[in-house]
Every structure is written in structure tokens, then in C-alpha cells.
Amino acid sequence: MADLKLRNVCKSYGPVDVIKDVSIDIADGEFVVFVGPSGCGKSTLLRMIAGLEDITSGTIEIGGRVMNDLPPKDRGIAMVFQTYAIFPHMTVRENVAFGLTINKADKATKEAKVAEAARILQMEHLLDRRPSQLSGGQRQRVAIGRAIVRDPSVFLFDEPLSNLDAALRMDMRMEIGKLHADLAASMIYVTHDQVEAMTLADKIVVLRAGEVMQVGSPMELYHNPANLFVAGFLGAPSMNLMPVEVKEVAGTEATVANASLDAISVATKERPIRTGGTATLGVRPQYLTPTAPEEGMLHGTVALTERLGSETVVDVALRDGSKVIAAIGEDRVLAPGTEIGLRFDPAQAHLFDEHP
Amino acid sequence: MASKLTQSNGAGWAFALPGFGLIAIFIVLPFFFAFALSLTNQRLISPNPTEFVGFENYRDLMGLAVITLEPERDADGNAIRDEDGEIAYPRVRTITRSDDFPEYRGMREWFRWQSGENARVVIAADVVFMKALRNTLLFVLVVAPVQATIALGLALLINQKIRGINIFRTIYFMPVVVSIVVVSLLWRFIYDGSDGLLNNILAGLTFGLFEPRDWLGETSTALGAIMAMSVWQGVGFHMVIWLSGLQTISPTLYEAAEIEGANKRQIFRYVTWPGLRNTAVLVLIVITMQAFALFAQVDVMTQGGPLDSTQSLVFQTVDRGYRKQDISGGSVISVVLFLIVLCISLLQRWLTRDR
Numbered sequence: 001m002a003d004l005k006l007r008n009v010c011k012s013y014g015p016v017d018v019i020k021d022v023s024i025d026i027a028d029g030e031f032v033v034f035v036g037p038s039g040c041g042k043s044t045l046l047r048m049i050a051g052l053e054d055i056t057s058g059t060i061e062i063g064g065r066v067m068n069d070l071p072p073k074d075r076g077i078a079m080v081f082q083t084y085a086i087f088p089h090m091t092v093r094e095n096v097a098f099g100l101t102i103n104k105a106d107k108a109t110k111e112a113k114v115a116e117a118a119r120i121l122q123m124e125h126l127l128d129r130r131p132s133q134l135s136g137g138q139r140q141r142v143a144i145g146r147a148i149v150r151d152p153s154v155f156l157f158d159e160p161l162s163n164l165d166a167a168l169r170m171d172m173r174m175e176i177g178k179l180h181a182d183l184a185a186s187m188i189y190v191t192h193d194q195v196e197a198m199t200l201a202d203k204i205v206v207l208r209a210g211e212v213m214q215v216g217s218p219m220e221l222y223h224n225p226a227n228l229f230v231a232g233f234l235g236a237p238s239m240n241l242m243p244v245e246v247k248e249v250a251g252t253e254a255t256v257a258n259a260s261l262d263a264i265s266v267a268t269k270e271r272p273i274r275t276g277g278t279a280t281l282g283v284r285p286q287y288l289t290p291t292a293p294e295e296g297m298l299h300g301t302v303a304l305t306e307r308l309g310s311e312t313v314v315d316v317a318l319r320d321g322s323k324v325i326a327a328i329g330e331d332r333v334l335a336p337g338t339e340i341g342l343r344f345d346p347a348q349a350h351l352f353d354e355h356p
Numbered sequence: 357m358a359s360k361l362t363q364s365n366g367a368g369w370a371f372a373l374p375g376f377g378l379i380a381i382f383i384v385l386p387f388f389f390a391f392a393l394s395l396t397n398q399r400l401i402s403p404n405p406t407e408f409v410g411f412e413n414y415r416d417l418m419g420l421a422v423i424t425l426e427p428e429r430d431a432d433g434n435a436i437r438d439e440d441g442e443i444a445y446p447r448v449r450t451i452t453r454s455d456d457f458p459e460y461r462g463m464r465e466w467f468r469w470q471s472g473e474n475a476r477v478v479i480a481a482d483v484v485f486m487k488a489l490r491n492t493l494l495f496v497l498v499v500a501p502v503q504a505t506i507a508l509g510l511a512l513l514i515n516q517k518i519r520g521i522n523i524f525r526t527i528y529f530m531p532v533v534v535s536i537v538v539v540s541l542l543w544r545f546i547y548d549g550s551d552g553l554l555n556n557i558l559a560g561l562t563f564g565l566f567e568p569r570d571w572l573g574e575t576s577t578a579l580g581a582i583m584a585m586s587v588w589q590g591v592g593f594h595m596v597i598w599l600s601g602l603q604t605i606s607p608t609l610y611e612a613a614e615i616e617g618a619n620k621r622q623i624f625r626y627v628t629w630p631g632l633r634n635t636a637v638l639v640l641i642v643i644t645m646q647a648f649a650l651f652a653q654v655d656v657m658t659q660g661g662p663l664d665s666t667q668s669l670v671f672q673t674v675d676r677g678y679r680k681q682d683i684s685g686g687s688v689i690s691v692v693l694f695l696i697v698l699c700i701s702l703l704q705r706w707l708t709r710d711r
């Protein structure tokens with residue numbers, strides 16, 4: 001069994017702490033995605049798991065064994081890099097078989113394993129080409145093939161698709177999803193791309209400046225973000241965040257309002273929110289519905305509409321001067337300058353005690 | 357908006373002109389001059405008019421033949437031996453001065469070997485040239501691989517993230533910055549026969565057992581001494597070229613190899629060396645060219661001696677062309693050298709071509 005446990009893992013480069021006390025449990029066969037803004041330490045964490053970067057403190061366990069001091073090859077991992085890292089002077093076949101060549105596997109094993117990897121990735125016809133004769137997507141396939149041949153218990157991907165164009169990225173994303181279903185190995189996947197994170201992950205880990213912000217399933221994170229950072233980070237367009245005054249707290253509900261928001265009551269979810277204080281109200285653009293000005297809970301004027309065909313994104317300037325975005329699931333014409341009201345279900349709103 | 361520069365070729369040519377011009381005046385033109393002169397009997401300063409002599413200079417330079425000398429025999433037909441038991445042969449000049457062999461006229465012995473009772477003698481029209489050719493080829497054959505290998509080793513050593521690594525880079529590069537003439541003068545002291553540094557060190561290491569020798573004054577060590585010093589002087593330069601090659605190799609390739617479990621040797625074989633192919637071609641060609649141009653060391657340290665054991669082609673070119681005022685003779689050697697270098701670089705390009 002290859003479950004992976006990170007326990008209080010830290011990493012410092014000199015005085016700079018890059019990873020701060022990260023603890024994550026990854027079950028066998030799980031697909032875990034690390035997301036976070038650039039420079040938050042995703043790659044560093046992945047490379048520490050791989051053994052390419054040493055661990056300042058804490059432990060990394062794979063399948064019950066502490067891996068801290070083992071070299072990468074003994075950790076039962078395989079890694080796929082953003083820049084492919086396939087050897088330019090070898091054919092695809094030699095690249096895929098590299099690990100076997102290094103470990104002096106016999107010819108028959110080699111051929112069988114390469115054939116198997118090529119079959120899974122549908123690249124039998126590419127085996128005798130050189131990397132320079134391949135497209136970006138095909139190169140990444142070769143890199144994945146080399147990983148498959150290692151038969152690892154954990155696959156590590158560091159932004160494997162970010163050098164590919166949008167259409168190809170979607171194809172490869174589906175293929176990686178399929179690969180995970182086929183191989184049933186654990187996979188850890190670093191990405192910037194929300195769609196990759198949401199569609200592939202069993203579990204998303206949101207990182208910020210080396211700290212874990214929240215761990216959970218994609219829908220959990222989307223519908224129930226633990227903090228303002230996760231709320232603002234996941235979802236496109238990102239969640240509307242409005243400063244509000246807390247009028248009253250009663251049980252698990254707080255009544256909040258501001259100059260452009262009529263008083264509503266929202267669940268506090270045990271956050272320390274006090275009567276008379278301020279808080280931040282978050283509502284996703286998709287849950288805002290435009291109505292006649294007098295029926296709305298939020299009041300403002302249309303500043304800009306972007307019609308995407310299937311969706312219309314409306315920029316609304318609220319009375320207090322702040323802006324919110326509403327995403328309407330249909331094609332609608334809203335002339336800039338028109339007064340507008342916005343409604344939403346308070347159950348879909350989030351109240352945070354922090355301020356952006 | 358397309359500018360005039362990108363539309364007309366005139367501007368481009370104008371920019372290229374200074375470079376082209378200098379190359380044409382100082383390299384291309386002199387080469388054709390040399391080729392033309394090599395077909396004449398021109399001397400540096402001479403009252404006689406220049407005459408066209410065709411390829412006679414080339415024949416005089418490169419004439420080579422093997423003759424067989426039979427032993428002198430007594431009445432019974434046995435080879436006559438001297439008191440050391442060595443077989444006595446007729447002198448070579450009985451052939452090269454004889455009217456029976458006009459084709460060997462003027463040639464002299466280069467070297468000989470024994471074949472049964474007979475002696476085979478290689479005679480050359482220009483023995484000094486042949487020695488220069490042999491020395492130069494030997495120099496290239498030894499210096500090119502040795503220098504390239506040591507330079508690569510040093511480059512691998514200093515391509516590490518260690519504190520103070522720049523100090524080592526500077527030290528290894530330092531000999532390159534010093535003029536070869538100065539280096540040659542310094543090494544004359546090192547190789548000095550009576551109180552040279554090398555003799556002293558060797559004596560010290562062997563507790564005085566080592567017999568001091570005159571490194572530059574003996575035929576057996578002179579060329580080797582020049583080779584060693586040349587390798588030392590040039591190695592830093594090639595180290596820097598290797599280093600730049602090493603730094604073009606993507607670090608993720610090393611990481612990928614590490615994850616697959618490659619050891620140091622395998623990493624070198626599968627990642628480093630293939631990544632250095634283009635650099636290797638460059639280094640080899642540059643070293644070969646430089647080695648063929650061997651001159652300053654010889655000029656400063658030995659003047660071609662002792663007994664022509666350190667003659668080199670370029671030294672002979674200069675020696676004949678200027679010191680002996682035989683400008684056509686010097687030109688012939690430089691044309692020959694050009695052809696050799698051309699062939700070798702074509703061969704190297706072919707051997708290291710993209711397959």
C-alpha cells in the first residue's frame with residue numbers, strides 16, 4: 001500500500017522559509033492536486049517528495065516507510081516535468097526504456113514494458129522517432145511513458161500541461177484522468193490551472209506562501225471555502241467579496257448589511273463574528289441574478305457587459321462605489337448605465353471574519 | 357513598418373565590409389599570394405627576376421623514397437660484420453650521388469629499419485621538412501586529446517556549486533591570459549638542465565636519486581617537454597568552452613536521470629556527454645588548429661633543436677621565408693599546412709556530423 005504521509009514538513013533556503021509545517025495525508029490511489037499562486041512552494045513540496053530537494057524538518061512517509069534520506073530511485077515514485085525532460089539524443093523507445101537500461105533489465109522485459117506503456121498512451125507509431133520530431137503533446141506523452149515504465153506507486157506531475165496549447169491541454173487532461181483510472185496509482189499533480197484542479201482531483205491542496213490553506217474535495221472547496229484566500233482563489237470569475245457591517249448575531253446566523261446591501265442573514269459557520277463589527281461577505285458571480293432595481297438585495301448600475309454566448313458577465317458598480325460581477329447563464333443584453341438590482345440566496349453566501 | 361535596412365542588401369554589405377575587408381586583406385589574399393609564390397623561385401630580396409617553376413618546389417619538399425641496402429659481403433657471400441657484430445652496409449650517398457639513380461639525386465637519409473639482412477632506408481628530398489611534419493603531427497596527436505580531456509575534467513570539477521569555486525576557475529584560466537612567449541620563457545627556467553625547477557622537484561621527491569637532465573637539450577625529451585607545457589598553457593581556455601557547454605544542459609535532465617536511478621558514470625554517459633556533442637566538435641577543431649600552428653614555444657625554447665627534434669611546420673615556414681629569405685620555400689610549407697588542416701577539419705566535421 002502506498003499511502004503518503006507528510007508530517008510537519010518544513011523547508012528553508014537559508015533564512016527563507018519556503019515550506020512551513022505542512023502535513024498532508026494522501027490515501028493509496030488518490031489523485032491529489034496542489035494549487036496556489038506562483039512561488040507558493042508547490043514545486044518545492046513536490047520535489048521534496050521526489051527526493052530532489054532535502055527536507056529541513058518533518059517526515060515524508062510512503063507506504064509506511066520514512067523516505068527522508070532515501071535517494072529518489074528508491075522511493076517508488078516517478079516524476080513528469082513541465083519541460084518534459086526527455087533525452088534529446090535518444091529515440092522515444094530509448095527514452096521510455098531509460099530506467100530499465102540503467103538498471104540493466106533484459107531485452108525481453110524492456111520490450112514488453114515499452115510496448116505496454118506505448119499501448120496505454122497510444123504512441124506505438126512514435127517509438128522510433130527522436131524527440132525533435134515530436135510535438136509538445138507527444139513529448140509529454142513520452143515523459144509519461146517513461147514514468148509508467150517505472151511502475152511507481154506514486155506519480156508526481158509538475159505542471160505537465162502548461163507548455164501545451166489550450167486544445168491539447170484539454171485532451172491531455174482527459175488522458176491523465178484516464179491514466180489514473182487505469183493504473184490506480186496515487187498521483188500528485190501541481191498546477192496553476194483551476195480547471196485541471198477541479199476536474200482531475202479527488203483532493204485539492206491549496207497552498208499559499210508555503211502553508212496549507214485548505215485540503216478537501218473540489219466541491220468542498222468550491223462550496224465551502226475555509227477562508228477568504230481559498231474563496232477568492234478557486235472559481236472563475238472569482239468570488240465577489242464585499243465588506244459588510246454586522247448588525248446582529250443570533251445563534252449560527254448573523255445579519256449583515258452595507259450601503260448597497262439590504263440586511264440579510266448568513267450562516268457564521270462558527271467564525272468569530274461579533275455584533276457591531278465588520279466582516280467580508282462572499283458571493284460567487286454565478287449565484288447573483290439580475291432583477292428590477294427595487295427587487296434586488298444589492299443595488300447599483302451596469303458598468304459593462306461581456307457576452308460570451310453561453311454566459312453573460314456583468315460588471316455592476318454598486319452604490320457605495322465598489323464593484324461586483326454577476327455571471328448569468330444565458331445571453332442577455334444589459335445596457336451600461338441602467339439601474340439594476342441583484343438577488344442571491346443567502347445560503348450560497350459566505351461570511352468571513354477576515355478582510356481582503 | 358519595414359525599414360530600408362531590411363529591404364536593401366546594400367546596407368548589410370556595408371556593415372559586413374570592415375570584417376570581410378580585413379579577412380580578405382590579411383587572410384584570403386595572402387593565401388593566394390602564398391599559393392602563387394609557391395610555384396615560383398621567388399626570394400625575399402633578390403636581384404634575379406622571378407621565374408615560374410611549376411610544382412618543382414613541392415617535389416623538392418615532399419620527395420620521398422625507400423631504398424634497400426644490401427650488406428657488403430665477403431668472398432663467401434657472408435655479410436661483413438664490424439667488431440660489435442653489426443652488419444656493415446654501403447653508405448647511402450653511394451646511391452644518392454650515383455649517376456645510376458638520377459631520381460634519388462640530392463636526397464638524404466631520414467630513418468632506416470632492418471629487414472632480414474637488408475636495411476631499408478627512407479630517403480627524403482627535404483629531411484628537415486619531414487621531421488617538422490612528423491613532429492607537428494605527433495604534437496597534434498598527443499596535445500589534442502590530452503588537452504581536450506584534461507580541460508573537460510577540469511570543467512566538470514569546477515561546474516559544481518561549492519563555495520569559492522570562482523577562485524579555482526580563475527586559477528585554471530590564468531595561464532591563458534599570459535602571453536605564450538612569456539609562458540615559454542618561464543618554462544625554460546622550469547626545464548633548465550642545471551638548476552631548473554622540474555629537476556629540483558624530481559630530485560626532492562626521489563630524495564636525490566633522480567639524475568638532473570636537460571629537458572630541452574635532449575632529443576628524447578625536448579618535444580615532450582614542449583607538449584606538456586603547451587597543454588598546461590591552453591587547458592584553461594578549453595575548460596571555459598567545455599564549461600559553457602555544460603551549462604547549456606538542462607538541469608531537469610539530470611534530475612530525470614537521478615529519479616531513474618542513474619549513477620555518476622551513467623549520468624555522464626547518457627546526459628552530459630550527449631549534451632556536449634557540439635561543444636566537443638568545437639573544442640577538437642580549435643585545439644587541432646592551434647596545435648598545427650605550433651610556433652612560439654619552439655621559437656622561444658628550442659629553435660627547432662636539438663638535432664631538429666622539435667622542428668614544426670610553422671617554425672620552418674618562418675625560418676625559411678624570413679631567416680633564410682626563401683619566400684617560395686616558406687609558401688610551399690604554408691600551402692601544405694593549409695591542405696592538411698583543411699582535410700582534418702573536414703574529417704572531423706564528417707566524423708561528428710548529425711546522424
Ligand SMILES: Nc1ncnc2c1ncn2[C@@H]1O[C@H](COP(=O)(O)OP(=O)(O)OP(=O)(O)O)[C@@H](O)[C@H]1O
Nearest residue numbers: 013016018036037038039040041042043044045192
Ligand atoms: N534554490 C532556492 N533558493 C532560494 N529560494 C528558492 C530556491 N528555490 C525556490 N525558492 C523559493 O521558494 C519558493 C517556492 O518556489 P517553488 O518553485 O516551489 O514555487 P511554485 O509554487 O512551484 O511556483 P510556480 O507556480 O511559479 O512554479 C519561491 O518563493 C522561490 O523563490
Ligand SMILES: [Mg+2]
Nearest residue numbers: 042043044158
Ligand atoms: Mg513550480
